Amino acid sequence: xxxxxxxxxxxxxxxxxxxxxxxxxxxxxxxxxxxxxxxxxxxxxxxxxxxxxxxxxxxxxxxxxxxxxxxxxxxxxxxxxxxxxxxxxxxxxxxxxxxxxxxxxxxxxxxxxxxxxxxxxxxxxxxxxxxxxxxxxxxx
Amino acid sequence: xxxxxxxxxxxxxxxxxxxxxxxxxxxxxxxxxxxxxxxxxxxxxxxxxxxxxxxxxxxxxxxxxxxxxxxxxxxxxxxxxxxxxxxxxxxxxxxxxxxxxxxxxxxxxxxxxxxxxxxxxxxxxxxxxxxxxxxxxxxxxxxxxxxxxxxx
Numbered sequence: 001x002x003x004x005x006x007x008x009x010x011x012x013x014x015x016x017x018x019x020x021x022x023x024x025x026x027x028x029x030x031x032x033x034x035x036x037x038x039x040x041x042x043x044x045x046x047x048x049x050x051x052x053x054x055x056x057x058x059x060x061x062x063x064x065x066x067x068x069x070x071x072x073x074x075x076x077x078x079x080x081x082x083x084x085x086x087x088x089x090x091x092x093x094x095x096x097x098x099x100x101x102x103x104x105x106x107x108x109x110x111x112x113x114x115x116x117x118x119x120x121x122x123x124x125x126x127x128x129x130x131x132x133x134x135x136x137x138x139x140x
Numbered sequence: 141x142x143x144x145x146x147x148x149x150x151x152x153x154x155x156x157x158x159x160x161x162x163x164x165x166x167x168x169x170x171x172x173x174x175x176x177x178x179x180x181x182x183x184x185x186x187x188x189x190x191x192x193x194x195x196x197x198x199x200x201x202x203x204x205x206x207x208x209x210x211x212x213x214x215x216x217x218x219x220x221x222x223x224x225x226x227x228x229x230x231x232x233x234x235x236x237x238x239x240x241x242x243x244x245x246x247x248x249x250x251x252x253x254x255x256x257x258x259x260x261x262x263x264x265x266x267x268x269x270x271x272x273x274x275x276x277x278x279x280x281x282x283x284x285x286x287x288x289x290x291x292x
Contacts (some may be wrong), residue, residue, distance in 0.1 A: 135219035
């Protein structure tokens with residue numbers, strides 16, 4: 001049975017960081033700035049989750065050299081779509097982790113879910129998508 | 141949210157409230173206490189959603205920012221309030237909160253959104269497994285609002 005706790009969220013953070021690296025190569029100006037900001041937010045979440053898992057003695061999944069992405073980035077337009085897809089997927093993953101954890105792990109997951117939702121809303125604003133917010137982030 | 145679940149949950153809440161009345165409150169069973177605690181957590185988050193709706197209405201009237209942008213945020217709170225009211229049923233009361241928060245600036249609204257986010261995070265952890273995801277969604281939404289208000 002797949003683990004739907006913090007390890008699943010941590011892997012989603014690894015994937016998001018990989019995707020932002022791939023997409024960033026095609027971006028310039030304000031969109032590149034937004035991607036860099038998102039990258040830092042994911043690094044902060046990754047580090048917080050890593051610390052939490054290490055402190056509790058949990059087995060930490062290793063970061064891989066590459067990940068299968070939800071879409072390809074070949075230019076600025078497709079890079080933008082990739083970032084939108086990966087932020088959405090990360091928010092949905094953390095939403096599932098919230099449902100499958102308790103206590104401090106759940107709080108960590110809820111914080112990560114909010115961070116990812118903020119990243120997605122910022123990216124929508126950077127690319128002119130309105131409205132940038134939704135009442136129930138991660139729900140489809 | 142699944143309608144059958146809402147109806148079942150509401151039935152449990154009402155049964156718990158009736159049991160508490162029958163037992164005079166002081167001798168309520170632990171199950172009843174847990175149900176009433178659950179109801180209080182939902183009620184608190186609902187009151188915040190309703191208060192934020194009123195606050196955004198006041199901000200829209202004050203016209204210090206783009207009406208459409210504020211209305212989107214107000215409507216998100218309205219969706220939260222509606223979802224929570226379904227769970228509360230009659231336990232939420234009919235009139236709801238009337239006090240408005242400080243609607244005079246983006247900074248004041250942002251502070252209120254951040255307080256609301258923290259409240260929803262607490263509810264996500266302490267409010268029971270069944271509603272953890274809903275509270276997580278509400279917290280995440282309030283966090284996105286606070287971020288939007290930074291640039292208003």
